[in-house]
Amino acid sequence: MHTILIVDDLPANREFLITLLRGRGHRLLEAGDGVEALEIARRERPKLVIADIVMPRLDGYSLARRLADYPQLRETQVILCSAAYDEKEARALVRHCGVWRLLAKPCEPELVLDVVEQALRETRPREVSPAGTPVTDEQLGVVGDKLHQKIAELERLQGELERRVEDRTRELQREVRERQQAQQALDAANRRLREESLRDGLTGLYNRRCLDEVLQREIAQAVRHERSLSLLLIDIDHFKQCNDRFGHAAGDAMLRAVSTHLRAAFREEDTVCRYGGDEFVVLMPGTTPVAARDCADRLRSRMRELQIVQEGSALPPVTLSIGVASMTTSRRSVTAMLQAADRALYRVKQAGRDQAQLSSDYMALDLLPPHSAALA
Ligand SMILES: Nc1nc2c(ncn2[C@@H]2O[C@H](COP(=O)(O)OP(=O)(O)OP(=O)(O)O)[C@@H](O)[C@H]2O)c(=O)[nH]1
Secondary structure, three states: OOEEEEEOOOHHHHHHHHHHHOOOOOEEEEEOOHHHHHHHHHHHOOOEEEEEOOOOOOOHHHHHHHHOOOHHHOOOEEEEEEOOOOOHHHHHHHHHOOOOEEEEOOOOHHHHHHHHHHHHHOOOOOOOOOOOOHHHHHHHHHHHHHHHHHHHHHHHHHHHHHHHHHHHHHHHHHHHHHHHHHHHHHHHHHHHHHHHHOEOOOOOOEOHHHHHHHHHHHHHHHHHOOOOEEEEEEEEOOHHHHHHHHOHHHHHHHHHHHHHHHHHHOOOOOEEEEEEOOEEEEEEEOOOHHHHHHHHHHHHHHHHOOOOEEOOEEOOOOOEEEEEEEOEOOEOOHHHHHHHHHHHHHHHHHOOOOOEEEOHHHHHHOOOOOOOOOEO
């Protein structure tokens, strides 16, 4: 087993040689440049150093010469790999630096293995021309200049590349930020639009479209959890007269005042909607028919006390007609429930207004206590 030190500033190049030599029973070490390689070589005494030529800090030629400064590394052989320096003087320099072989990149795997095995078998010490040898110094100067030019050029290109990458990264970050902001604005606008599409413009209550959605959901919940569900269909009595006597603006004011009152009168989980014109619906999950009718009665008496003043004049007291419908085993659709409430409301109007009635089919399906006289 031999120790082989692989020196290259590009990890991918080191990886190539490691992959090639792995599994051949040698100990493989890595260094990222000539200075690091020198330190490791002094410590680990590799039999072979395979190094790139163009590297930061200490190039491959200088590394080969510096290795010869250490007596313990006398038998260490050096192979250089280069894509850029295959000229005449480079080959001469290789000899003066005591390099075993110069391999041209990209290296053929078979050739690399062959050259490595030969170098490992070599027992003669390396011969390096002593410092000050004219030919060596002259050639080292030529190649050294080229190397430095090349390194300077590489550094310039690398700097340019880094600047471009930074610019592009900043650009991308800005684009991502702008897209996120646009998306947030869009989401907010969509939420606002959806909210507005579910609200009635005059009163701010949920509108009829929303009622259909919520009622559908509440029916499904009530069925699943086997709990009661009631709704009130509320109509302001003689509302047309208010419009006719006090004007449309007064009618609007009355609708807004009734809405505010309705919102305050019911629980959080109840849904209050403007059904259209002067009609409102309140959904009351978990509320039995009788409890809903009692709520409707309480609402009527409180509403009568409501004082609405429009442009200095007091509007007449508000009285309400209310049809109450509850979910039953045979009434489990939005239409069926609204129709039942509508029939009850119709009966209230027929009976002279200002009261609340339960839908009549409720009586057939559910037994009511005897005091529930006001069944539609
Ligand atoms: N001011 C105002 N009036 C509205 C609005 N929407 C509907 N109306 C009016 O409300 C009135 C409702 O009249 P009707 O359906 O006859 O109801 P009513 O006068 O309360 O009669 P009963 O329900 O039988 O007591 C109509 O004159 C509609 O024009 C609105 O947004 N603002």
